[in-house]
Amino acid sequence: MQIAIALYENFTALDAVGPYETLGNLPGAETVLVAERTGPVRNDRGGLSVVATRTFAEVTRPDVVVVPGGPDPVNQTGNKALLDWLRAVDPTTTWTTSVCTGSLALAAAGLLTGRRATTHWLAMDTLESLGARPTGERVVFDGKYVTAAGVSSGIDMGLTLAGRLQGDMVAQVIQLMTEYDPQPPYDAGSPDKAPAEVVAFCRSELQT
């Protein structure tokens, strides 16, 4: 089984690394980091680069595709190399997945038309404008398309999909080895739960 995590300039590091450490830890899985070109790919803040080890042209039959997001939708919806690759490999994947605004790339590639899907909470309107049907769930399954909410949700998506692929025991071993027993110091992880002034600040100052 080959899991291909797509990288592109301005991706969010945790979007890629959450699924890498969960889904990518499945026994027997080969996880590859794939991009238009091999070599370092810079993240959204510019200070962290992850090395792509394969080009899109080299990865033609991945079983699972994971597309991370990033703060500026143009990096997903306007990325021709990424969208062309997604359209080319999707017909033979078992699962085509995304984290955060990675779903905007899937939608822009035409893969989520009419499908239930999710994205970062600040990008729901953009996802809808691309033809998907946004939901408020953290991890959304619609056929073989699995989309997760913002950034850290890729961990929940990765564990959920690990369970579907190899069973609950294997997924729980991965959860225990990554000690994923979350204890956030605040309860502000979704717009429904965060204080109103926190939500307002994000909408006014941080929405791209």
Place this chain on the structure above:
Amino acid sequence: MQIAIALYENFTALDAVGPYETLGNLPGAETVLVAERTGPVRNDRGGLSVVATRTFAEVTRPDVVVVPGGPDPVNQTGNKALLDWLRAVDPTTTWTTSVCTGSLALAAAGLLTGRRATTHWLAMDTLESLGARPTGERVVFDGKYVTAAGVSSGIDMGLTLAGRLQGDMVAQVIQLMTEYDPQPPYDAGSPDKAPAEVVAFCRSELQT
């Protein structure tokens, strides 16, 4: 404020990226990825490299230090370059922190002697043998030393420390922007909660 995340061969990627996306998102913070040499540093599974942009020699006065862990303790306790750097920079840090078995490096450098601390649940005995006093908490503060449990706990540590440094509002903005509203599909993230056979498998098959 400079936050220095140390990299070394065989580190666990999520240990570094969890704090990077939380603590490292503080307004005004410069986050640097530092290692013995600049360039790509391979993770524990060998397939993911993060690029170190500074050498230990170049980063002499970080305000915050973060040491990620990795599965084989020799990579922490036997890493002379890392330990020498930790001893050199610790006297002037505001916070010296670790995720997972990163605390074994802090302890081997002599920084946790007699202090309350934590590590990956499979490494508690090793931490104790290095002079620290292990606890079962997920994030442990003892003076300026902050240690977190395994792998994913670096997200909780990063948010907690973000709040200490710049207040609850800023930390909650980071939590909301990373949509950290965890919904694990299983409740197996600690040895107290996971099914006995899952714990037993990890102890017998996966302990280094």
